Amino acid sequence: MSRLTLSGITVRYGGVKPLDDVSLAFESGVCGVIGPNGAGKTTTFNVLSGFALPVAGSVDLDGDDLLAVPAHRRARWGLRRSFQQEQVVRTLTARENVLLAAEHSGSPAADADRALDYVRLARPHRLGAELTMFERRLVDIASCVVGTPRLVLLDEPAAGLDPAESERLLGLITRIPEEVGALVLLVDHDMDLVRAACGTVAVLDFGRRIAAGPTLQVLSSPEVRKAYLGIDEEVTT
Numbered sequence: 001m002s003r004l005t006l007s008g009i010t011v012r013y014g015g016v017k018p019l020d021d022v023s024l025a026f027e028s029g030v031c032g033v034i035g036p037n038g039a040g041k042t043t044t045f046n047v048l049s050g051f052a053l054p055v056a057g058s059v060d061l062d063g064d065d066l067l068a069v070p071a072h073r074r075a076r077w078g079l080r081r082s083f084q085q086e087q088v089v090r091t092l093t094a095r096e097n098v099l100l101a102a103e104h105s106g107s108p109a110a111d112a113d114r115a116l117d118y119v120r121l122a123r124p125h126r127l128g129a130e131l132t133m134f135e136r137r138l139v140d141i142a143s144c145v146v147g148t149p150r151l152v153l154l155d156e157p158a159a160g161l162d163p164a165e166s167e168r169l170l171g172l173i174t175r176i177p178e179e180v181g182a183l184v185l186l187v188d189h190d191m192d193l194v195r196a197a198c199g200t201v202a203v204l205d206f207g208r209r210i211a212a213g214p215t216l217q218v219l220s221s222p223e224v225r226k227a228y229l230g231i232d233e234e235v236t237t
């Protein structure tokens, strides 16, 4: 079982604090990170992947001090990430895209083929430019499971997909922990996807953690419904 702990993380950009003394803990499986626009979700991923340097706080995964791992070594350490905007290189084939991820993480080429098998991409030799949005999202997922990932960060992985495609993607995402042994963090605004994929969620709002725990319990809490879903409930007796 993996355990990821962020303790007292603060990120500052001039006068803006996208994360303000945030502490979060995630354990095995697929865990959600949710919150309204500008809450600090992507910044959290940026801290984990090394794109943002916190001015305070620490990150521990199973005894490893992640912030001590240089950003350019984190893929080799076991970090994988997908972005809101899929990152498939148009002039490379799907397989070459995944081979790039394999090389970046120090994994053998055979691992790229295993990752492509995992997502069951039908046309691995097509150029990125010729792939559908769904196929590009599959390439992103393949790049995230290549080699031996320890922590997979998925930022709105189903954006731009239709419900049937989202459903297929959901199946792939939920199997990542058991198939490759990685802890998965999922950022998404699609609450159906979050409910279906995540056993637990953490909720951010204005750079602070406002709730965390079992998904259904957290999503039904009045504070979260007010902050995130914009539902201000009157308490009736």
Ligand SMILES: Nc1ncnc2c1ncn2[C@@H]1O[C@H](COP(=O)(O)OP(=O)(O)OP(=O)(O)O)[C@@H](O)[C@H]1O
Pocket (backbone or CB within 6 Å): 013, 016, 017, 018, 035, 036, 037, 038, 039, 040, 041, 042, 043, 044
């Ligand atoms: N490089 C930066 N410089 C200044 N402000 C930034 C920077 N990056 C993020 N911010 C600000 O930090 C806050 C949090 O941004 P972040 O992208 O983490 O939010 P988010 O929860 O991912 O939002 P969304 O759901 O819209 O993607 C926002 O107010 C944003 O404008």
